[in-house]
Amino acid sequence: MNNKNRLGVIFDLDGVIVDTAKHHFIAWQQLAQSQGWHFSLEDNEQLKGVSRVRSLELILQWNKAQITPELFEQLLKEKNERYLNLIRDMDPSERLPDVQRVLQVLKDSGCGIALGSASKNARPILDKIELTPYFDVIVDGTNVSKAKPDPEVFLQAANQLGIAPEDCVVFEDAVAGIQAAKAAGMRAFGIGDPEQLTQAERVFKDFTQLDNTYIEQHIIGR
Ligand code: BG6
Numbered sequence: 001m002n003n004k005n006r007l008g009v010i011f012d013l014d015g016v017i018v019d020t021a022k023h024h025f026i027a028w029q030q031l032a033q034s035q036g037w038h039f040s041l042e043d044n045e046q047l048k049g050v051s052r053v054r055s056l057e058l059i060l061q062w063n064k065a066q067i068t069p070e071l072f073e074q075l076l077k078e079k080n081e082r083y084l085n086l087i088r089d090m091d092p093s094e095r096l097p098d099v100q101r102v103l104q105v106l107k108d109s110g111c112g113i114a115l116g117s118a119s120k121n122a123r124p125i126l127d128k129i130e131l132t133p134y135f136d137v138i139v140d141g142t143n144v145s146k147a148k149p150d151p152e153v154f155l156q157a158a159n160q161l162g163i164a165p166e167d168c169v170v171f172e173d174a175v176a177g178i179q180a181a182k183a184a185g186m187r188a189f190g191i192g193d194p195e196q197l198t199q200a201e202r203v204f205k206d207f208t209q210l211d212n213t214y215i216e217q218h219i220i221g222r
Pocket residue numbers: 013014015024047048049050051052055080117118119120121122141
């Protein structure tokens with residue numbers, strides 16, 4: 001198939017498709033408590049889009065704590081076990097509003113659709129919320145070696161879609177994710193707070209603010 005000028009649309013997962021930040025927060029907070037460390041909601045905000053390893057490094061740094069490499073590995077494992085426990089019963093009701101409508105409009109228009117997530121749990125989460133069939137390509141934390149703001153995850157997604165980066169757009173809720181999209185040479189749309197996502201081309205509070213006309217005229221129509 002000739003993919004020239006076909007549009008690729010790459011979605012981040014956490015905070016864009018599904019509201020997992022609250023589960024990550026509880027898991028990190030329980031872990032911090034077990035070690036006598038401080039971890040607040042504001043701290044959690046700074047971990048959006050940040051890999052599991054980097055998140056633990058930051059929590060240690062904020063608490064001026066030093067641990068052995070063995071304990072570091074053990075805590076990473078423990079955090080994920082707590083997180084998996086919290087999302088065990090996740091179902092389609094945890095999709096963020098209107099995400100399925102946007103996916104459907106893009107699919108109906110023939111766009112290539114990809115996931116570009118830092119999470120190593122992305123595939124089971126997409127399955128739980130029953131959105132996997134929309135995605136032509138999934139690139140997640142198990143496939144990349146460099147975390148956002150490095151563009152690797154989005155460049156891999158574009159490559160697997162067979163679409164040039166300049167013909168791709170990204171939806172992201174994290175500052176590092178917007179930076180990664182721009183570093184990949186892609187258009188970057190923010191989902192969330194415009195005061196934070198200042199580098200995005202445009203920011204929508206959530207997908208309810210992105211109507212089909214805008215998608216057709218300004219995203220698909222470019
Ligand atoms: C990102 C989340 O998408 O994935 C981060 O915004 C999270 O909060 C990161 O730390 C890694 O996720 P996981 O599921 O591999 O621990």
